[in-house]
Amino acid sequence: MSRIRKHLERLHPYVPGEQPKARGLIKLNTNENPYPPSPKVLAATQAAVDDRLRLYPNPTAQGLRVRLAKLHSVKPENVIVGNGSDELLALATRAFVEPGRDCVQYFTPSYSLYPVLTDIHKSRRHEVPLPADFNLPTVQELRRDKRWDFKAALTFVTTPNAPSGCGYATADLDALCRAQKGVVILDEAYVDFAGENAMALATKYDHVLVSRTFSKAYSLCFQRIGYFVGSAKLIEALDKIRDSYNVNGLGQVAAETTVKQMPYYRANFRKIIELRERTTEQLAALGFQTLPSATNFILTKPPRFAARTWLTRLRERKILVRWLTDTRVKNFLRITIGSEHEMAALLRAVKAILKV
Numbered sequence: 528m529s530r531i532r533k534h535l536e537r538l539h540p541y542v543p544g545e546q547p548k549a550r551g552l553i554k555l556n557t558n559e560n561p562y563p564p565s566p567k568v569l570a571a572t573q574a575a576v577d578d579r580l581r582l583y584p585n586p587t588a589q590g591l592r593v594r595l596a597k598l599h600s601v602k603p604e605n606v607i608v609g610n611g612s613d614e615l616l617a618l619a620t621r622a623f624v625e626p627g628r629d630c631v632q633y634f635t636p637s638y639s640l641y642p643v644l645t646d647i648h649k650s651r652r653h654e655v656p657l658p659a660d661f662n663l664p665t666v667q668e669l670r671r672d673k674r675w676d677f678k679a680a681l682t683f684v685t686t687p688n689a690p691s692g693c694g695y696a697t698a699d700l701d702a703l704c705r706a707q708k709g710v711v712i713l714d715e716a717y718v719d720f721a722g723e724n725a726m727a728l729a730t731k732y733d734h735v736l737v738s739r740t741f742s743k744a745y746s747l748c749f750q751r752i753g754y755f756v757g758s759a760k761l762i763e764a765l766d767k768i769r770d771s772y773n774v775n776g777l778g779q780v781a782a783e784t785t786v787k788q789m790p791y792y793r794a795n796f797r798k799i800i801e802l803r804e805r806t807t808e809q810l811a812a813l814g815f816q817t818l819p820s821a822t823n824f825i826l827t828k829p830p831r832f833a834a835r836t837w838l839t840r841l842r843e844r845k846i847l848v849r850w851l852t853d854t855r856v857k858n859f860l861r862i863t864i865g866s867e868h869e870m871a872a873l874l875r876a877v878k879a880i881l882k883v
């Protein structure tokens with residue numbers, strides 16, 4: 528007799544990118560930031576490792592919410608902080624979707640956690656394929672196509688998208704949000720590397736939440752801090768069902784200090800964006816077809832060998848990139864933009880594999 532719920536036995540869990548134990552690998556597979564947190568963030572976090580570890584942290588991450596509210600010109604009641612944005616995406620599924628009745632809608636390919644959250648919640652996946660160029664369809668196109676559900680209880684939009692890297696215009700997202708009846712979550716995990724962001728829609732519409740994370744742009748994957756901005760009513764519903772102490776104390780300290788150090792991080796965004804464009808050009812000269820990216824990674828179709836073979840050959844040269852098995856992207860490699868030194872090593876390895 529199984530003691531596990533039947534639908535969990537069949538569930539395919541989320542597969543995170545590899546965190547290798549072997550030393551000396553250049554890690555370009557999980558979109559981490561190549562630059563360390565600001566020295567002030569490191570100092571503040573280290574200074575917080577004292578007798579306080581005995582105590583529970585602030586249950587609502589109040590100090591951080593106040594800072595984030597100021598940053599985005601909203602009130603603290605418009606902000607909820609989570610143990611990574613992944614936690615909040617899961618809470619949203621639980622808060623806004625009636626299991627067994629409602630559907631969760633998203634484009635494919637996009638963030639591969641959404642189907643897993645839908646399955647865990649025993650609700651219906653409503654997947655709508657993006658066009659061949661991975662651009663965001665217009666509302667008229669979605670209406671014509673008839674597959675999009677404008678009444679979906681919950682819609683996730685990864686913007687800029689992952690794994691395509693494709694940036695979406697705020698005006699187009701605005702039109703889409705306006706047309707939706709249910710809750711829309713604009714997952715802006717990579718937005719700091721894009722030309723524009725859609726934060727204004729979180730205050731314009733009371734059914735829109737914008738999701739952000741400190742993981743990618745703010746070099747804090749290890750601390751697990753993400754947040755949503757949106758109407759007080761939606762935030763309150765999420766707040767009701769989160770764990771009392773969902774955000775660890777050191778993470779709160781690190782993130783609060785991060786928000787005070789924006790010039791340091793903005794300089795890093797500029798470096799990563801510049802290197803992304805340069806790498807795209809250098810790879811193009813070697814026969815790689817790279818999609819335009821508004822993120823800290825590129826999705827690129829490699830020449831000569833299958834993408835899977837490239838994954839192995841690069842790994843033999845101690846470079847770890849991501850190959851995703853989804854049929855729409857299986858001919859591509861997803862490569863995180865690392866440091867100057869790491870990208871130079873990538874190019875050397877590519878040239879060696881191509882023997883040029």
Ligand SMILES: Cc1ncc(COP(=O)(O)O)c(C=O)c1O
Nearest residue numbers: 611612613638685716740742753
């Ligand atoms: C689109 C997208 N959203 C959210 C996340 C999760 O970020 P966090 O580290 O805040 O949980 C990721 C991480 O890979 C992502 O790619």
